[in-house]
Amino acid sequence: MKITLLVVGKTEDKYLIEGIDKYLKRLKHYIGFNLVVIPDVKNTKNLTEAQQKSKEAELILKQVSNLDTVILMDEKGKKYTSVLFANYLNKQMIGSVQHIIFIIGGPYGFDESVYQRANGTISLSDMTFSHQMVRLFFVEQLYRAFSILKGEPYHHE
Secondary structure, X not given: OEEEEEEEOOOOOHHHHHHHHHHHHHHOOOOEEEEEEEOOOOOHHHOOHHHHHHHHHHHHHHOOOOOOEEEEEEEEEEEOOHXXXXXXXXXXXXXXXXXXXXXXXXXXXXXXXXXXXXXXXXXXXXXXXXXXXXXXXXXXXXXXXXXXXXXXXXXXX
């Protein structure tokens, strides 16, 4: 199985970039992982929220094939503990899923067309985080999930 994290807009804060890089290096020991950054939509000051989400949706959907399993990171999505998330990933691998794309949208979330294409949604918390910070939280949880599956001492119950 291969995993892609698809994000809208580049990560700007140095501390987030360093944290993301730390977990990306660790993930390479477990799985084929790719981080894909879609450029920010230009001239957003002249766009409504709906127009911005629509333009982002076009860019997102160009990155997804019909064979991909698409999971949106969404505040209203399904919540998992770290162990249950690890079990979810294990089921995907056992089920012969070839490629999962986890998507973190822009500041306003996703256009309806992206929800329609998605195979599911996941929430990291009932709290709202910036779409920049969610990137770090997600790659850490992905690393944690694989360390759980391998029985390594990173995660403590």
